[in-house]
Amino acid sequence: MVFANDFHGKNDSEILNAAIQSRGADGIVVIAPRAVDGERDYWLLDHAILLPENTTVILQNAKIKLSDACRDNFFRTANCGIGIEDPQLIRNVHIRGEGFCLLEGADHPRATGDSTKSLRAPCPHLPEDACKAADWIPAERRSPEKLTFADIHDYSYGTDAGREEESQYGDWRGIGILFANVDGFSISGLRIKESHGWGISLEACSNGRIEKIDFDARMHKMIDGMVMNMENQDGVDLRNGCHHIVISDITGTTGDDVIALTAIAANKKYTPGGSFRSTHVMHNDWTRRDRDIHDIIIRNVIARSYLCCTVRLLPAMTHIYNVVIDGIIDTRSADAPKHYATLLLGDGCYGENWKDSLRNLSISNVICNTKHPIYVAGYLSDSVIANVVNTNPDCEMLKLTHEDGLNHVLLSNVT
DSSP states (O other): OEEGGGOOOSSHHHHHHHHHHTOOTTOEEEEOSOOGGGSOSSEEESSOEEEOSSEEEEEESOEEEEOTTOOSOSEEETTOSTTOSSOOOEEEEEEEEESSOEEEOOSSOSOOSOTTOEEESSOBOSHHHHHHHOTTSOGGGOSGGGOOHHHHHTEEEOTTTTOTTSOSBOOGGGOSEEEESEEEEEEEEEEEESOSSOSEEEESOEEEEEEEEEEEOOSEEEETTEEEEOOOOOSEEEETTOEEEEEEEEEEEESSOSEEEEEEOOOOOOOOTTOSSOSOOSOOOTTSSOOOEEEEEEEEEEEEESSSOSEEEEEESSOEEEEEEEEEEEOOOTTSOOSSEEEEEOOSSSSOOOTTSEEEEEEEEEEEOSSEEEEESSOEEEEEEEEEEEOOSSSOSEEESSTTOEEEEEEEEEO
16 A cells, blocks of 8 residues: 655656556555645646556545646546557556545636537636627627527537647546446545546446446536536446446536436447547447447436436447436426436437347336436337336426337336
């Protein structure tokens, strides 16, 4: 066991990565409140903390914050990143928070949002500010009633906006905790506040747990006196190839989906691992990768999404199967926007949903107050939905995009 405060470096990123590299046979690195030089009690990152195989990071009442110079993750497995075309399998990587442990985004992020969002600074979130400061909106439409959804949500705040040498879109570097191709892992006991993109993303990971995570994000933030738009602040995302994973005890508020299983494998040009303009840090050669997501348990979620869904399952030219979803309380208040779903199953925007794309789901014990408690936008088969309560009377409990969207699905106590 080694202690981060025993190490030295030019900045906090160097100190923490030096501690990781110097870990002993047990692989344990303890990060307590910063005591180096007595300057401040939290750690300020310019670059991600890289986690090799056989590493356990224990945070003890510690705060880690991204600096305004950082365009990177809080934590990333060391097998992936810029220039790593084909991340190789690693094992036994763990992050455990003890006490109150906080990961917080920068005051002035260099980039936020995903690879479809163009960076702007300023990037107004409120319609009245957009009419004044959003130079991409034509003059004839600069009134709140004429603005479109895209006028706000196709753009995301970032001080890299306009810098020719920098990517003008979000990418995987905005993800808070990014694991790729890891067998045997855990992430627990953390609060993630105002992440620059998704809070946690796993690609091709297996046999692990994510638990006791609290999120604090709303897809916008007050910066320099204006509410700025910050897109795609999902909570937990599982990507292609993830299996045998438990996600439990998730709380708080996210900007986008609280939990999303996104197995998207549309036919696209080959993209090597570490490429910019992508939220994937792994390559997309599906002849060498598993494209499905399966054997997942999601339970004990008490949370809300500012804009999207509490739980979203998205198979596009892939399969998601053997999933248990049990104990979901969508905490959106009665006056919150209800234009999206508590559970969204399937989606037609990212590629074809096959008739057997979603199968063998057990969904139970859901409480919500939304327009669409359960929205089957694709196809669902051989599944059970039970004990769903929605307190919004002005809606249909189960919405289907396709008339034949359900096949061998048992509904019970859907109220």
